[in-house]
Amino acid sequence: AQSVAQPEDQVNVAEGNPLTVKCTYSVSGNPYLFWYVQYPNRGLQFLLKYITGDNLVKGSYGFEAEFNKSQTSFHLKKPSALVSDSALYFCAVRDMRARQLTFGSGTQLTVLP
Amino acid sequence: DAGVTQSPTHLIKTRGQQVTLRCSPKSGHDTVSWYQQALGQGPQFIFQYYEEEERQRGNFPDRFSGHQFPNYSSELNVNALLLGDSALYLCASSLGAGSVNSPLHFGNGTRLTVT
Numbered sequence: 001a002q003s004v005a006q007p008e009d010q011v012n013v014a015e016g017n018p019l020t021v022k023c024t025y026s027v028s029g030n031p032y033l034f035w036y037v038q039y040p041n042r043g044l045q046f047l048l049k050y051i052t053g054d055n056l057v058k059g060s061y062g063f064e065a066e067f068n069k070s071q072t073s074f075h076l077k078k079p080s081a082l083v084s085d086s087a088l089y090f091c092a093v094r095d096m097r098a099r100q101l102t103f104g105s106g107t108q109l110t111v112l113p
Numbered sequence: 114d115a116g117v118t119q120s121p122t123h124l125i126k127t128r129g130q131q132v133t134l135r136c137s138p139k140s141g142h143d144t145v146s147w148y149q150q151a152l153g154q155g156p157q158f159i160f161q162y163y164e165e166e167e168r169q170r171g172n173f174p175d176r177f178s179g180h181q182f183p184n185y186s187s188e189l190n191v192n193a194l195l196l197g198d199s200a201l202y203l204c205a206s207s208l209g210a211g212s213v214n215s216p217l218h219f220g221n222g223t224r225l226t227v228t
Contacts, residue, residue, distance in 0.1 A: 036219075043117070043219035051214070094213070099161050100146065103157075106154070
């Protein structure tokens with residue numbers, strides 16, 4: 001079975017400061033990892049994915065994520081937060097055999113002006 | 114280039130009724146997945162359709178059924194509605210069932226309220 005944990009329900013950061021949203025996963029074999037963002041009353045938007053290769057993955061809107069196999073983590077990061085980054089962020093995982101993504105419970109990011 | 118479109122946007126039903134939700138995938142996509150997102154939770158996988166067949170199913174009862182049409186659009190049907198079925202239902206499309214190189218593209222969802 002595959003699972004994702006997002007240990008923080010809420011993350012607050014000041015505009016211009018770096019941000020990190022944490023994610024750990026459990027999966028059989030090699031993981032495929034994803035980050036999505038959800039704005040109020042909207043669907044999820046794809047930010048980035050890790051399939052294989054470099055542990056640091058760059059995605060949309062200046063976001064990046066670091067894959068750490070030993071810690072089974074895939075934390076989302078951004079060097080300088082914007083107020084417009086305030087949204088709900090979901091980490092997701094699947095293994096090589098599954099067709100579906102398993103999502104975490106989400107982390108509400110608030111960037112304070 | 115139209116993205117994933119879902120209809121209706123909102124729906125209110127009574128317990129025991131049946132509901133049909135509709136989804137048109139992003140242009141060029143052939144695979145449709147349905148997810149249920151309860152308030153304050155992450156999306157939960159219901160099932161995936163590819164080549165007009167259900168390819169994989171999550172932990173949902175048989176009251177949840179679906180269909181995919183030759184033009185790749187899809188419907189989600191829920192029978193005998195329960196209060197606990199109240200949620201945001203998300204449709205996601207991709208190219209090639211099982212391919213990780215085609216990320217899911219989500220629609221804005223249908224908000225279903227069961228009273």
